[in-house]
Amino acid sequence: xxxxxxxxxxxxxxxxxxxxxxxxxxxxxxxxxxxxxxxxxxxxxxxxxxxxxxxxxxxxxxxxxxxxxxxxxxxxxxxxxxxxxxxxxxxxxxxxxxxxxxxxxxxxxxxxxxxxxxxxxxxxxxxxxxxxxxxxxxxxxxxxxxxxxxxxxxxxxxxxxxxxxxxxxxxxxxxxxxxxxxxxxxxxxxxxxxxxxxxxxxxxxxxxxxxxxxxxxxxxxxxxxxxxxxxxxxxxxxxxxxxxxxxxxxxxxxxxx
Amino acid sequence: xxxxxxxxxxxxxxxxxxxxxxxxxxxxxxxxxxxxxxxxxxxxxxxxxxxxxxxxxxxxxxxxxxxxxxxxxxxxxxxxxxxxxxxxxxxxxxxxxxxxxxxxxxxxxxxxxxxxxxxxxxxxxxxxxxxxxxxxxxxxxxxxxxxxxxxxxxxxxxxxx
Numbered sequence: 001x002x003x004x005x006x007x008x009x010x011x012x013x014x015x016x017x018x019x020x021x022x023x024x025x026x027x028x029x030x031x032x033x034x035x036x037x038x039x040x041x042x043x044x045x046x047x048x049x050x051x052x053x054x055x056x057x058x059x060x061x062x063x064x065x066x067x068x069x070x071x072x073x074x075x076x077x078x079x080x081x082x083x084x085x086x087x088x089x090x091x092x093x094x095x096x097x098x099x100x101x102x103x104x105x106x107x108x109x110x111x112x113x114x115x116x117x118x119x120x121x122x123x124x125x126x127x128x129x130x131x132x133x134x135x136x137x138x139x140x141x142x143x144x145x146x147x148x149x150x151x152x153x154x155x156x157x158x159x160x161x162x163x164x165x166x167x168x169x170x171x172x173x174x175x176x177x178x179x180x181x182x183x184x185x186x187x188x189x190x191x192x193x194x195x196x197x198x199x200x201x202x203x204x205x206x207x208x209x210x211x212x213x214x215x216x217x218x219x220x221x222x223x224x225x226x227x228x229x230x231x232x233x234x235x236x237x238x239x240x241x242x243x244x245x246x247x248x249x250x251x252x253x254x255x256x257x
Numbered sequence: 258x259x260x261x262x263x264x265x266x267x268x269x270x271x272x273x274x275x276x277x278x279x280x281x282x283x284x285x286x287x288x289x290x291x292x293x294x295x296x297x298x299x300x301x302x303x304x305x306x307x308x309x310x311x312x313x314x315x316x317x318x319x320x321x322x323x324x325x326x327x328x329x330x331x332x333x334x335x336x337x338x339x340x341x342x343x344x345x346x347x348x349x350x351x352x353x354x355x356x357x358x359x360x361x362x363x364x365x366x367x368x369x370x371x372x373x374x375x376x377x378x379x380x381x382x383x384x385x386x387x388x389x390x391x392x393x394x395x396x397x398x399x400x401x402x403x404x405x406x407x408x409x410x411x412x413x414x415x416x417x418x
Contacts, residue, residue: 091312093376094413101308146418150376211310211413 018052060250067254074256076190080221083139088153088204094211095144095225096181097245106180106231108215114234117176120167127215130201133157133165138196143257144225154219156200160193168237176242177218180231185244187220187227188254196221199232224255302383306370309412314374316340317405324352324372327380327417334381334389338364340409344399348409350379351395364395373414380414 094100113125137155163170175192177185191197200219201208208214213230220228226246236242247253319337326332335354343349349366356362371383381389403409 089377090318091314091374091413093416094310094374095415099415100310100413103310146416148376148416209310209312211312 015052015055019055063250063252067252070252070254070256071188071190074188074190074222074254076194080140080196080257082221083141083151085139085153087151088139089150090204091209092152092203092212093142093148093150096230097183098181100211103211104181105210106214106233111215111233113216113232114178115166115236116234117236117238118169118172119163119237121165127201130157130162130199130216133161135201136195136198137202138198138221140196140219140221142225142228145251145255152219153204154198154200155202155205156198156216156219158195159197159199159218159220160195162199162235163192163237172237173239174237174241176236176238177229177232178234178236179229180233183229183245184242185218185227185229186242186247186253187218187223191220191222191256194220194222222256224257226251227255302368302370305383306412309373309414311410311412312374313408314411315405316403316407316409319350319379319411320405323378324350324354325375325378325380325417326386327373327382327414329418331378331417332386334386335362337379340369340403341366341397341400342403348403349400352381354389354392365389365392366395366400367392369409369411373412375414375416379411380417382414 096103108127111127113130115122115124134157135155136158137153139151139153141149141151143149159175163175168175170189170193172189174186174188177187179185187197197218197220200213200217201215203209203212208217213232216232217230218228218232227244241253244251244253319340322337324334324337326334335352335356338351338353341349341351343366348369350369350372351364351366353362354365367381367384367389371381373380373382384392
């Protein structure tokens with residue numbers, strides 16, 4: 001008997017060709033690649049695989065679902081592992097979406113941190129203002145989505161403390177960042193309030209060096225490396241999701257670890 | 258190994274695997290410009306190193322580090338054996354170069370300005386493996402060791418993978 005689930009017309013195999021680069025990029029995830037057949041795509045998503053945009057939006061929907069589940073599972077009181085100071089890699093590992101030669105140092109003397117959105121005090125902050133706040137240090141692992149990691153020692157102002165000082169609405173959904181290198185980023189409020197999320201000013205006890213985000217960068221132990229914008233120039237407390245550099249290219253937004 | 262850490266630390270493994278679907282875009286994170294950029298014509302090694310934001314690093318922390326080729330496959334060229342000052346006072350990194358599984362390698366002295374730090378590793382950015390094979394085997398005569406506690410400055414590069 002003919003299966004009632006078999007479509008009258010078989011899907012056009014060219015649909016997979018349209019996504020060759022996407023599928024090839026799954027090379028190291030053999031399990032998924034093996035399972036990502038034309039039929040599986042149809043079964044999985046119920047989308048029309050003849051339309052490339054439909055496949056992409058289906059995959060993005062899966063990603064958004066994962067983000068949602070991760071956010072639900074996030075435990076704001078659970079601490080990420082910490083390490084002895086002797087394990088700090090000096091200097092830290094440089095990474096950006098461009099090469100180190102294209103780093104544009106920021107002048108700490110004229111740098112200002114703009115604050116906007118759902119806060120009561122929108123005055124801009126100087127580096128000296130931030131240095132005058134209570135500082136916290138942590139030795140944590142930086143874990144990159146690309147698969148590498150290193151242990152780093154960071155000192156700075158807990159983001160929670162900063163948000164409280166500016167009278168932020170801590171029930172807001174997001175804290176968004178703008179940077180001098182045009183690398184917008186946004187994190188959920190629960191991660192922003194986590195005790196291992198810092199506005200980092202120092203590395204290994206010394207002032208941050210230029211390639212690592214001087215004068216101030218975000219450093220959080222509860223997210224992947226690409227959620228740690230460097231050279232932060234503005235912070236916004238908001239209920240509106242504004243996206244980020246890699247997120248706009250299809251990376252998961254939550255990126256928790 | 259790192260992936261193992263991720264799944265152990267975070268959400269259940271199954272979720273992580275689901276997440277992999279979404280990571281399809283991860284290929285975008287790879288460098289467009291590999292760590293090894295050929296020297297612009299007429300530029301000295303020192304000038305090019307200065308553009309790479311040289312950072313202080315303890316000499317003792319360099320010993321034993323893997324030395325990679327700045328290409329996506331990150332081939333291992335050798336390991337750092339020691340850091341010396343040559344007869345002209347120039348700082349050189351002595352690399353156990355070539356061989357197979359650590360056998361049959363020979364030490365060569367590479368100017369520190371031809372190398373970069375990439376996290377826990379180093380890369381030789383200014384010479385190709387073919388050029389390095391022409392380097393003479395290092396001889397310590399006329400050179401002095403740089404002390405383990407000394408800080409030297411080495412340029413940076415983003416990961417080549």
